[in-house]
Structures are given as C-alpha cells and as structure tokens.
Amino acid sequence: MKLHSMVWKEILRRPGQSLTALLIVALGVSALVAVESVVASSEQRVASQMQQLGANILILPEGVTLQDYHAADAHGRSLPEEYVTRITLAQKVGVEELAPKLSVPAELGGDSIVVTGILPRSEFYKKSAWQSVDLLTAGLSENGVGKKHEGCGGRSCQIATTDKTDLSSYATTRIVHELDMNSALVGADLAKSQGIKKGQGIRILGASFRVEGILPATGTSDDGRVLAHLHRVQELADTGPIVNVIEVMGCCEEAATDLVGELDALLPDARVVTISQIVQTQVTVNRLMNRLSYVIFGILMLIGGASIASVMFANVTERRRELGTLMALGATPGMISRMILLKASTVGVCGGVCGLGLGLMAAYVAGPQFLGVSTNVSMQAVMIGLVVAVIVSLVASYPPARKAAHLDPCLCFQDS
C-alpha cells in the first residue's frame, strides 16, 4: 500500500464529505470552460466573417438594427430597388460587387421556407427592365467604377466582368453570375431534407422552377433557402420593385470605409453599415462574457477554496487520533501534511475534471442550441480552469495540512 492509495481510500469512505467542495470547484471550472468555449467560437466566427466579408457594406432600410450579417434580409422592411441603380450610376470608386436581396416566405413540399430573390451579375451588364442605362457602354472606365483605389494596393476596383458560370460561387462570394427567370438554387440543408436533386423541378410561390444547382453548405441560414431571380420573386410575391437589403462588396476594407460616407450621402433614407460595425456588437458581447466568466470563475474558486479549507479542517479534527496513531507508527509531520494536501488536490483535480466535462457538455449543447454558434473548445480555459482548481485546493488546504502536521502524536493514547 502506498500513501496515495490510503488517501484515496479515506476519500471513498465518505465521498459525500468532499462533495460540496468538489461541486463548487466543478461549477467554477465548468462555467469558465463553457463560456470561454462559446466565446472562442464566436470570436472565431467574427474573425472569419471579418476576413471574408470585411470589405462589405450593407444598405438597410432605416431603423433596422442587426447583429448577424446572415440575417440581414430577415427584418421584413424594404428599400426601393431603384437604389441599386443609383449606386451603379453614381459609379463609386471601390465598389466591386452589388447584391440586392429580397426574402419572402414560401412553401416547399409542405415546409415553410424562405425564398430569396437575388440579382445575377449578368443583370448589371445588360440593359434591363429596371434601368435604362447600359452599364457596359456608359464609358464607366473613364470616370468611376474602373478607377484604381489607392487604399487597395493599386487594384482597380470595378464591378468585374469575370465570366463565371459556376453557380456554387454564391456560397463563397454571394454572387451568382447567371440565373434565368425559371431557375432556382437550393441550399444544402433544404436539398438534403427534401431530397432535392440538381435538374429537378420544384414548385414555389405558385410557379415552377428548375433546380440549377445545390449550394454547398455554409453553416448559415442560407443553407435552408431557395434562391431565385429577384425580379421573378418580386413578380410572384407581388411586392413591387423592392429589396430588403443591398450588399455592397468593396474591393478592400479601406475602400469600404470610404464608401460608407459616400453611400450615406447618396441614399439618405437608408442605413449604411459596415461588417465591422455589425460584428462590433458581437465583439463587445464576447468581451463582456469573457470578463464575466472569469469573474464567476474567480468567485466560485474563492468559495470552493473556502469550502475545501473548512472541510479539511473538520477532517483533520475528526481524524486527529488516526493521525496521531500514524505518527506513533513513524509517519513524519511532513508525511501527515502530504496526506492532507494529497486529499485536497484530489478533490481539486476531480472537481476540475468534472467541471471540464460539464463545461464542455454545456458548451456543446448550449452553444449551438441557444446561441447559434458551434463550439470550439477553448484550450486556454481548460488549462487555466484545471491549474487554478488544483492551486486553489492546495492553497486552501495548506492551513489544515499545517494543523495536521502539528498535531500532538500523544492523541493516539486517548480513548475513542
């Protein structure tokens, strides 16, 4: 038998005794790990959004506030589609893409879905019903869209003419190059749940569409939508020429910053926000949660430490005859205090590990369920949680361990 197995047996004799302390430590660690993991995922999402969409600007109806870029068209208010034309005609330097969107509710195979009308890029190059100017022949390259923007490393920033026909490009660039009036694109989740295949026909909003493609999964609300031509959606839903949002892709972040003011002036009735403004809310919330989780962790660790200390003091008092007997058998005071510290750190480690399990479980369940973010384990929180739990239990049990070491071995002669 070794000393540690003796300590373990003593704990197991009455595990309930240390349970409260263990639970408090576990709660502290789990709160830290859960919140930090959720925050870490959220931060990662914000970072990737910034990287992917940092140069983007959303033009929203006045009064709309939003925290999620992917829900930019889900507010139910509208802008005139004519704004798209205004932006195009104003030929703002730094605009690389324009993407107006209109979302309407619809039914597909008995499910309620969202149909989003988008304007394929080809529309910008042809003379269409909603504009009277032929953009290609308007001599744009001379005075606006074709100009180089200094902030973008000398790149020329214009609505590109890249002739792509890959429909799945929407998933990453949010731009579709070609989409005719009777074609639709179906989000990955929706296609999967309804067994929709490319080339098949579907009926939405009372009209037939041919599925031109299934969009790759993006992990956003786009996965559950059907995309169709904006003008077809307007016609079928009888909305008139309106959109919910116009997304302006700047060719770089500096260009986007410059654009905000210009677009604001151009469209006084609309709200112009940048992606960084949208994610700013999330960043603030993250920062707050981050701090809060450390505060909660700290408080619980203090209570946990106090409870470990009190449990260990009681334990030493209750076991004084046993500890005296061990001293009579030759245990040194150091050995006695080591037993107490070992017990406390076992409680700390068990509490930490339980808390870790609880916290990860909470993060994996609560993260996606209630906060809509997938979970990445925050290794930093895991390490801090475990190390602090052990340190707190050791520090808390130092006074009782000292008391144990200074017990009078003659206690062994006392009658039980």
Add this chain to the structure above:
Amino acid sequence: MIQIESICKDYTRGRNVVHALHPTSMNFNGGEFIAIVGPSGSGKSTLLSMIGGMLSPTSGRVVVNGQSLYEINVKQRSRLRNEQIGFLFQSFNLISYLNAIENVQLPMTVYGTDRANQQNQAKHLLERFGLGERLDHKPSELSAGQQQRVAMARTLAMGPNLILADEPTGNLDPESRDLILRTLHELCEEGRTIILVTHDMTVSASAHRVFHIDDGYASEDTQNKSRDAA
C-alpha cells in the same frame, strides 16, 4: 537498552502547571518485561509517550539503543519509532477505512517497503495470529479480540525491539487478554523489551519488573525484583 535519565514532565496551561511526572530515572535491558501500574491520571501514558519519542520531557533524557530521542530531529525520531518501537493501544487504534491486511501494512507504508514485501509480511503476521481468513475485513467487522490481534500484527510489522503497550488488554475478554499477554511474553523471550501499562494485577504479576506511579511519582516495586533473575 533504554536509559531514562531523570525525565520529568510539566504541562502548563496558562498559570496552572500540572506536574504530570516528577523526575524519574529507569534503565531497561533487552528482553525485559516491564509493567507500569498506577491510578488514572497518575502519569503512565505521559511516561510511555516520552519513552516512545512522542512527547519531549520538560527535562531529562531518554536514550533508546544509544540514541538520545530528543537530541535528534523530528524526522530521525519518526524513523527510529518506525523501525525500532512498536505501539499497542487500549482501543487498538486500527484505521477504520483500511482492512486488516492494510492496517498491518501501515508501518511498512510509512517506511516505504515495496508492495510485494508489504503484502507477504502482513499476510504472514496475520496468519500467525490466526487471522488468515480475515485479511480483507474492516476493523468494524472484527471482534475486539481479533482487532487487537490485527493491532499486534501491525506492531510487529517492522520487527521493533521495543514494544510500548498502553492498557492493551483493557478492552478484552479474558481469553483474548491471555493470548495478547502470551504473545508479549514470547516477544520478550525473543529479546525485545516490553513496557506495559496496566491496571490489571494479574497482568503485572507476570512482569519481570513492576513500576508504580502515583501522582507523577514513579518507584520500582522491589518485591517483584526476584523475577528479574529468572
């Protein structure tokens, strides 16, 4: 060889001083069976604790096998106790959450003996005391007599040459008491020194030497000295 050189013990509680033991000198040889008798509170346990290196005397020296117990440090004293001194208690002092064999292993655990040797030795000792079938029984599952036999096995685990027993038969039935006494006499014949505190006259009658303590004053009962020669 145990030399006790005019040790005394005063307990101070604020202004009160209890003279638990007045200056006392004794010499014990290997193989001697010593009984210490006296009324409750007379200082028997105090004396035993000082001989066992667990209570430093207010003055005086205790020398066990050439080592002055209170002139070495705590660690060395603990080591000496572990290797050379065995204790027996009135209420056995078995560890309640350890089973019989683990209790017997305790002194070896403290010493750092490897697992296999601990188990062999503990099993061997328990078998010697007729507890071969009770190795994994907890103290609460054993009778008083069996518990004291486990405690006796534990006392012998490190093969001590000095055994200090504080009323080891106080809680036992006559049969168990006789077994413990017989064992102590056997150990004595092997050359170990036994110092036994008792109230029981029949127990002290079998000792080689008897010391009386009364109110902290110790004196040897010379009527028993004749046995010393035997």
